[in-house]
Amino acid sequence: MARKKGRDISGWLIVDKPAGMTSTSVVNKVRWALAAKKAGHAGTLDPEATGVLAVALGEATKTVPFITDALKAYRFTVRLGQRTNTDDGEGEVITSSDARPSDDEIKEALHGFVGEIQQVPPQFSAVKIDGERAYKRARDGETMEIEPRPLWVEELVMTGRPDADHVELEMTCGKGGYVRSIARDLGEALGCHGHVLKLRRIWSGPFEAEDGITIEQVDALAKSPELDARLLPLEVGLAELPELKCTAEGAARLRNGNPGMVIPGEVDYGDEAWASFEGRAVAVGVFKGGELHPNRVFVQPAAG
Structure with missing residues (x-):
């Protein structure tokens, strides 16, 4: 069996992921830029989402479960009045409504999404149904029965209302949360439908987006001591x-x-x-x- 090529380098590189890039693509870019033998990430972000993607190198990959299990915070915008088949702005609108809730109605509805809740993942998600990823079956036009899963939501608050069609929210939650499901279910609770328009993970465990490196910086500093210097020690992943x-x-x-x-x-x-x-x-x-x-x-x- 051929051995993986690369350096035995360990630590965390916190990337501020751009929209339009998959989490796997970010990990591959970081692995290349650091010439690392082994890399992984702590918590997938949807391709159109931005923010914290914590990339573990080498021995730090052994601490990934502790970051995955830690609380995370998201800032997102919900488009009211429309539901899409993907529960975000990339999908097709499948139903719509002219109803628009008031600010007070939204704030009241948010109480139902705090604490230990049950959440059904989106049809277009990476959960496995009979051994196959849901999004693969959804792309073939299949509608699946996906079992609800428990999610701990520490906090969910409204932070802005740019206009009648949009509401800005921030959520702190545990492992396995789908922001797209929150947007979908909130829209249903309000009787107007809804989907995620913008999504940003602002922190994950000990890691914050404002401390992250951009993909452009990763490219510019590739294979250099300056990029090595941006690595955080693996011990940071054990902060919990x-x-x-x-x-x-x-x-x-x-x-x-x-x-x-x-x-x-x-x-x-x-x-x-x-x-x-x-x-x-x-x-x-x-x-x-x-x-x-x-x-x-x-x-x-x-x-x-």
């Missing part, structure tokens, strides 16, 4: 977990996949945490009886 420091002996045991002694901190028996030695992440695991039992181990060069 408590840190426990370990001794040299504990670190050696953890690196070999064995339970290692850690210095007790604000972690209870059975909690998930990550262990560090000289500032570098060694492993993620479960704290039991003064030891961390690893389930992910990081291969990193020594500090300094």
